[in-house]
Amino acid sequence: MVDGDRTWSFVVAANRLPVRRVWEEGTARWVPSPGGLVSALRPVMADNPDAVWVGWSGVPGPGTDPFEMDGFRCHPVEVSQGELQLFYEGFSNATLWPLFHDALVPPEYHRTWWDAYRTVNHRYAATVAQLAAPGATVWIHDYHLLLVPGLLRRARPDLKIGFFLHIPFPARELYIRLPWRTEIIDGLLGADLIGLQTPLSADNFCRAAARVTGAPTTNKTIHHDDRTTRVGAFPIGIDAQRIAGLAADPAVQARSTEIRRSLGSPRTVLLGVDRLDYTKGIEVRLRAFRELLAEGRLSADHCVFVQIAEPSRSQVTGYGEVRRAVEQLVGDVNGNFGVMGHPVVHYLHQSQPIEELVAMYQMADVMLVTPLRDGMNLVAKEYVASRPDNSGVLVLSEFTGAAQELKAAELINPHDIEGLKAAMESAALRNPADARSAMRAMRRVVRANTAQRWAERFLDRLALGE
Numbered sequence: 001m002v003d004g005d006r007t008w009s010f011v012v013a014a015n016r017l018p019v020r021r022v023w024e025e026g027t028a029r030w031v032p033s034p035g036g037l038v039s040a041l042r043p044v045m046a047d048n049p050d051a052v053w054v055g056w057s058g059v060p061g062p063g064t065d066p067f068e069m070d071g072f073r074c075h076p077v078e079v080s081q082g083e084l085q086l087f088y089e090g091f092s093n094a095t096l097w098p099l100f101h102d103a104l105v106p107p108e109y110h111r112t113w114w115d116a117y118r119t120v121n122h123r124y125a126a127t128v129a130q131l132a133a134p135g136a137t138v139w140i141h142d143y144h145l146l147l148v149p150g151l152l153r154r155a156r157p158d159l160k161i162g163f164f165l166h167i168p169f170p171a172r173e174l175y176i177r178l179p180w181r182t183e184i185i186d187g188l189l190g191a192d193l194i195g196l197q198t199p200l201s202a203d204n205f206c207r208a209a210a211r212v213t214g215a216p217t218t219n220k221t222i223h224h225d226d227r228t229t230r231v232g233a234f235p236i237g238i239d240a241q242r243i244a245g246l247a248a249d250p251a252v253q254a255r256s257t258e259i260r261r262s263l264g265s266p267r268t269v270l271l272g273v274d275r276l277d278y279t280k281g282i283e284v285r286l287r288a289f290r291e292l293l294a295e296g297r298l299s300a301d302h303c304v305f306v307q308i309a310e311p312s313r314s315q316v317t318g319y320g321e322v323r324r325a326v327e328q329l330v331g332d333v334n335g336n337f338g339v340m341g342h343p344v345v346h347y348l349h350q351s352q353p354i355e356e357l358v359a360m361y362q363m364a365d366v367m368l369v370t371p372l373r374d375g376m377n378l379v380a381k382e383y384v385a386s387r388p389d390n391s392g393v394l395v396l397s398e399f400t401g402a403a404q405e406l407k408a409a410e411l412i413n414p415h416d417i418e419g420l421k422a423a424m425e426s427a428a429l430r431n432p433a434d435a436r437s438a439m440r441a442m443r444r445v446v447r448a449n450t451a452q453r454w455a456e457r458f459l460d461r462l463a464l465g466e
């Protein structure tokens with residue numbers, strides 16, 4: 001699909017566009033895309049008339065025409081039904097996603113998936129090459145497009161190319177299992193600057209690149225093929241002002257009160273908000289909650305646990321299993337500890353608009369963010385940004401990027417169920433005033449490192465070229 005002859009000085013490429021097309025009763029409409037990548041990048045793009053976002057519409061088959069959104073251009077890339085299975089569900093989400101998340105489920109290696117991954121990466125690179133103005137800045141995002149920097153560098157050596165990985169980069173010992181480890185590192189090294197969420201991921205990447213290419217790596221700079229690629233940690237933030245604005249909105253506040261009342265006005269509400277993904281540690285927090293009830297350390301008369309699980313990647317290995325396990329646990333806890341008309345766990349397998357999520361963040365005394373591994377986790381930051389009165393306790397896994405910044409959270413190891421139980425119990429029983437100084441400290445961090453600041457830091461460093 002062409003976009004006239006127009007070219008753009010700033011091009012973003014990500015697997016998904018910021019909106020996805022859904023069909024309801026024969027009519028199509030655009031709704032916000034899931035995940036942290038889109039929510040962080042959207043404010044960066046808003047009202048930039050010289051920016052274009054290249055990505056997939058969320059629907060397989062022939063693409064739609066380019067269109068305007070929030071004052072910038074969206075340029076859809078076509079992904080066929082077959083490619084959806086091999087490139088997206090296969091190589092992206094059943095090879096790279098589990099491998100990069102510490103092989104929490106076994107990654108699968110299939111040559112047909114790899115072929116489709118290469119084909120789709122070629123298509124993205126060709127589209128960007130066509131849309132980018134001479135000397136333009138191109139920012140490529142995430143694990144679906146690891147080959148695009150190298151392909152683009154060959155087609156358009158004039159471009160400034162940045163790449164940001166939103167998920168963790170694994171330890172070298174894991175990464176080198178990948179049969180296509182050399183092609184992927186070569187692809188990434190087409191970028192001038194590679195950004196990762198944490199210093200650990202940046203180190204892991206440099207060690208893997210040194211091992212695979214044999215290239216000298218000094219001080220986060222890799223010299224390869226007569227070029228230099230810089231590597232750095234750029235932890236992503238949220239649009240803190242937007243969330244704070246929603247938290248101050250009387251309609252959102254009224255909704256928050258209404259939700260709490262509908263839960264039976266319990267003394268303590270614990271909340272989890274996640275895509276339904278095996279990396280998120282939803283099962284572990286439900287098991288911990290069940291044990292706390294069984295041991296009488298928390299009481300179903302006073303506590304309610306709300307879990308929002310956004311449907312995600314239901315066709316991919318591991319996702320059906322985690323859904324069944326979570327739903328069995330919810331049924332088990334409610335069957336054993338609920339009373340008629342008052343379930344102790346409220347579970348929604350539905351996505352929610354951000355207004356509804358902020359209303360939930362506001363009514364939750366304890367926020368449970370317990371992933372086994374997570375690049376950043378923006379839900380943790382959204383919760384903090386929704387607590388202007390400094391109340392509320394964030395229980396946060398050490399294995400999230402967010403834990404590097406939100407050091408005042410109640411940090412837990414999600415593999416240590418007794419430690420998690422102790423943290424949940426003390427958070428649920430804590431006097432709200434005692435939590436205030438921790439929340440105040442976390443709010444400072446979230447306000448200082450917004451999505452906008454993150455993008456500025458990355459793009460300034462890319463522009464500097466040193």
Ligand code: G6P
Nearest residue numbers: 016034035036037142166167313
């Ligand atoms: C994570 C990834 C994103 C992805 C999102 C939603 O945040 O880093 O790249 O878009 O999950 O997943 P989905 O498979 O629905 O795009």
